[in-house]
Amino acid sequence: MKNTIITNVRIFDGTGSDPFPGDVLIEGRRIKRIWAAGQPRDIVEAHRIDGRGRFLMPGMTDAHTHFSWNDQPSLAAIQFMPPEEHILWCVGVAKRYLDMGFTSALGAAAAKPRLDVVLRNAIDAGNFPGPRYLAGSQEITTLGGLGDNTLPHMPFRELNFGEVVSGPEDVRRAARMFIKYGVDHLKINLSGEYIAGIPAEASPFSEEEIAMLAAEARRAGKRVAAHARSSVSVKQCVRHGFELVFHASFADDEALDMLEANKDKHFVAPGLGWLVSTLYHAEQWGITQQAATDMGYARELEVASDTLQKMHKRGIRILPGGDYGFAWMPHGTNAKDLEYLMRYVGMSAKEALLSATRLGGEIMMLPEDIGQIRPGFLADLILVDGDPLTDITLLQDPEKIAMVWKDGNVVKDRLRVTEPILV
Ligand SMILES: [Zn+2]
Numbered sequence: 001m002k003n004t005i006i007t008n009v010r011i012f013d014g015t016g017s018d019p020f021p022g023d024v025l026i027e028g029r030r031i032k033r034i035w036a037a038g039q040p041r042d043i044v045e046a047h048r049i050d051g052r053g054r055f056l057m058p059g060m061t062d063a064h065t066h067f068s069w070n071d072q073p074s075l076a077a078i079q080f081m082p083p084e085e086h087i088l089w090c091v092g093v094a095k096r097y098l099d100m101g102f103t104s105a106l107g108a109a110a111a112k113p114r115l116d117v118v119l120r121n122a123i124d125a126g127n128f129p130g131p132r133y134l135a136g137s138q139e140i141t142t143l144g145g146l147g148d149n150t151l152p153h154m155p156f157r158e159l160n161f162g163e164v165v166s167g168p169e170d171v172r173r174a175a176r177m178f179i180k181y182g183v184d185h186l187k188i189n190l191s192g193e194y195i196a197g198i199p200a201e202a203s204p205f206s207e208e209e210i211a212m213l214a215a216e217a218r219r220a221g222k223r224v225a226a227h228a229r230s231s232v233s234v235k236q237c238v239r240h241g242f243e244l245v246f247h248a249s250f251a252d253d254e255a256l257d258m259l260e261a262n263k264d265k266h267f268v269a270p271g272l273g274w275l276v277s278t279l280y281h282a283e284q285w286g287i288t289q290q291a292a293t294d295m296g297y298a299r300e301l302e303v304a305s306d307t308l309q310k311m312h313k314r315g316i317r318i319l320p321g322g323d324y325g326f327a328w329m330p331h332g333t334n335a336k337d338l339e340y341l342m343r344y345v346g347m348s349a350k351e352a353l354l355s356a357t358r359l360g361g362e363i364m365m366l367p368e369d370i371g372q373i374r375p376g377f378l379a380d381l382i383l384v385d386g387d388p389l390t391d392i393t394l395l396q397d398p399e400k401i402a403m404v405w406k407d408g409n410v411v412k413d414r415l416r417v418t419e420p421i422l423v
Contacts, residue, residue, distance in 0.1 A: 002028050002408065005044060009051035009383065014058045014357040014372035018350075019389070024056060026379040029408040033375055049417050054402060055387055057353065058371050059103025059131075059380035060395075061360025062321045062334045064246055064269035067093045067119060067133075068111035069325025073285040075196070078111045078325075079149060079161045086112060090119045093325075094130025096332040099398060103380040103406045104364045106321065107136040108225060108246060108269075109187040111161065117182045129411055132364060132380075134185065136225060137178035138163045140171065140213070141189040142204045146196050146227065162189060168212035175216035185223040185244065188213055190233035194295040195278065200229035201250055203236070214240040229300070231255050238262055244363070247271050249304035251311070260314040267363045270308055272340035273322020275301045277329035285327050305344040312345050319363055320356050335395035342392060349389045379408040383415075 004026045011034065012019040021037035025044055035041045067090045070078050081089065097105055110116035116135035123130035139162035141147035147162025163174045175186055190205055192198030217224045218241075225244035226237050234251040236242070238258040245268045251259070259266055279289060279297045292298065312318055320337035324330065338352040347355065361371025369378045383403040386394045394400045404412035 003032075003044065003046035004049060004408075005046040006049045006051050006056060006381075006383070009054055009056040010387070011373055012055060012057040012353060012389070013374060014354060014361075015374065016354065016358075019055065021053075024373060024381075026405070026408050029378055031373060031375055031377050031379050034373065049403070049415075051383060055384040056373065057382050057384065057388070058357040058361075058373055059382055059404065059406065060101050060335070060356040061104040061106070061319070061364055061371065062097065062102050062324075062337075063106050063267065063319035063360065063363050064108045064271050064321030064323060065097075065105050065331075065334065066108050066111070066136075066323065066325050067105075067331070068115045069323070069331075071325060071327055071330040073282075073327040075149065075161055079159060081111070083112055083115075087115060087118060090115055091122070091128050091130075093331045094119060094123060094128060094133070097131045097334070098129055098404055098406060098411045099401065100332050100335060101382040101384075101395065101401045101404055102131050102334060103382075103404065104132040104360055104370060106134045106225075106244070106269075106363060107184075108321070108323070109136045109139045109162075111138070113138055113163070113178070114181050120184070121182075131406070132366075132370070134364060135183050136185055136187045137174075137181075137183045139187050139189045139227065140165055140174050140178075142166060142209070145204045146189045146191075146193045146198050165209070168208045171209045171212040172216055175213055175220075179216070179220045179222060183222065185225050186213060186217050187225045187227070188242075189227040190236055191228050191230040191247070193227070193229070194297060194300070200247075200296060200300055201231075203230045203232035205236070207236075210236055210240050214242070234259065238266065241265070243267060244269070247304075248311070249275075249300050249307060251307050256307070256310055256314060256316075259311065259316050263314070263316045267317050267319055267359070268308075268311060269319045269321040270304060270345075271321065271323045272304075272344055273324055273329050273334070273337050274326075275304060275322075276336075276340055276344075277322075277326070282328040287328075301344070308345040312347060312351075317359050317362070318345060318347075318355060319359050320352070332398075333396060338392050338395060349392050352392055353388060379405050381405040
């Protein structure tokens, strides 16, 4: 028998309602029924888990992560990790997301062509525990763009960080290669990145190249994700229909108008974790606050905060996901992005939770299946010790994530419910 009833919990259902006390019945993979406290409950045959007043919420989605980023202090350390070790690394990281209550994640790009795809397939086949995962391509970049880390005379140029292209036909070849491998979406680096020595405001791709990627993605029915810090690159995303807009720090009013006019199509994952951590928490790894400021990150965080507040007021969908996977911001600390959405974007705690849950269901293309606690939805759930609506940082503490379910199965259990009671 696979039925489970979780009793005596405060239910944050992800619909926008305030949490209410009640019980939730899981039947197989899905949520069968929800009873508010005081509502007469019919007798059901199920294992009972007494929530003891804890906070039950939908599993969270990280909208911008790279499982193949390996918690090291440099891009080179990611780039030159041998493929055999690299896929094992990804397998280990996937489990960490589940443990922290992230039952879904969107791969923003893989460090080698097939890492994301192979990992996603292994998780979907049930071979290894991990969140629902949408697999990205490598970063498609221009010669000299972000992710082109080699020079022609270097013996290791076959192991470049990104897939380097030049010209529309080359874009077509790269797109078709990743589509052949089975990615869920293509990733393109439409702007620069200070730490790589290329200004965030730079927009190095030509219109012809971008249009080619859009055409190839459309034909294959794939979405496109873009590293888009510059204002020009955000406008390119809207004009060419690239659904997943990462960063968007320097979007000007025209770019915001364009996003707002298409807000049902686009998602913005600003990646605040990267900006905040690189500016304030990377000193131990040689990046002092002064060094990060000199690169441009202090200014970018200030401008991005302003831009994102405007974006939020316009009702554009903004999601957590901050490029976790560097030494100063390892995988598993992803819930910091919810705190940053409050601090830098002006979200309420409830809005931050909704962006990690309901909007997560939308960006994962499963809006009727995950991200909410409603009858018929998949049972991806987290039981939290304490109230994240009064202290959002609780979600950063592994001890407070008491239980996690994915697909109706318990994937983390700190309560050690070894002998569930039959009711
Ligand atoms: Zn990224």
